[in-house]
Amino acid sequence: MHIRQIYKDANALLEGHFLLASGNHSSYYLQSAKVLEYPKKASILTDALAKMIRDAGIEADTVCAPAIGGLLAGYELARSLDVRSIFVEKKEGGMELRRGFTVSKNEKIIICEDIITTGGSALKAAKAIEALGGEVVAFASLANRGFCKRVGGNDTAKAECALPQNVPLFALDDFSFKMYAPEECPQCKEGKTKAIKPGSQS
Ligand code: ZN
Numbered sequence: 001m002h003i004r005q006i007y008k009d010a011n012a013l014l015e016g017h018f019l020l021a022s023g024n025h026s027s028y029y030l031q032s033a034k035v036l037e038y039p040k041k042a043s044i045l046t047d048a049l050a051k052m053i054r055d056a057g058i059e060a061d062t063v064c065a066p067a068i069g070g071l072l073a074g075y076e077l078a079r080s081l082d083v084r085s086i087f088v089e090k091k092e093g094g095m096e097l098r099r100g101f102t103v104s105k106n107e108k109i110i111i112c113e114d115i116i117t118t119g120g121s122a123l124k125a126a127k128a129i130e131a132l133g134g135e136v137v138a139f140a141s142l143a144n145r146g147f148c149k150r151v152g153g154n155d156t157a158k159a160e161c162a163l164p165q166n167v168p169l170f171a172l173d174d175f176s177f178k179m180y181a182p183e184e185c186p187q188c189k190e191g192k193t194k195a196i197k198p199g200s201q202s
Helices: 003-009 032-036 039-055 071-081 120-131 186-190
Strands: 013-019 025-030 062-066 084-091 094-097 108-116 135-144 169-174
Touching: 003 013, 003 039, 003 135, 003 169, 025 186, 032 039, 032 071, 032 108, 032 135, 039 071, 039 135, 039 169, 062 071, 062 120, 071 084, 071 108, 071 135, 084 120, 094 120, 108 120, 120 135
Parallel strands: 062 084, 062 108, 108 135, 135 169
Antiparallel strands: 013 025, 084 094
16 A cells, blocks of 8 residues: 555645754645545554554554544544543643543553654653553654664654653654755745645645
């Protein structure tokens, strides 16, 4: 499966001049929600992700996603694995389970995101699950930005990766883009365009 092509076809892999949340500039941006716009395509992606997880011998009772970003990927992965789907939501400094969702002691849980950058939200979700007695058996994501090491991937974990090294990360592909500090950005130097801020705001 050509993951990059699926992202391109869905206009989820954007090319241009972007201001990232980190403050750096890049010529590429992953607009992850776009690749999940069509549920049938989403299920093809999560079926492939579920196969990677099963092939590695990981068994889970539940998939938990950090809202909002991970919701659709998490729900579809739960469908692919035929397990329960829950999600955690932001609270001051972390994430928490609401809406009557529960976690039982030693319940095996996969934390699922649409995209793992440094893994900060996924780690907060894992901490919320572990505080309730659940066991995080894996992290899963459609796309990995290349800061964390995924099972089968070539990239090594960078210092920025927030995920624990002893829990596997499964992702369909690595999307490692060159990033530049604004003063070193080639497109800024060229001066034809101004970096735009994509993401959830636009
Ligand atoms: Zn720039």
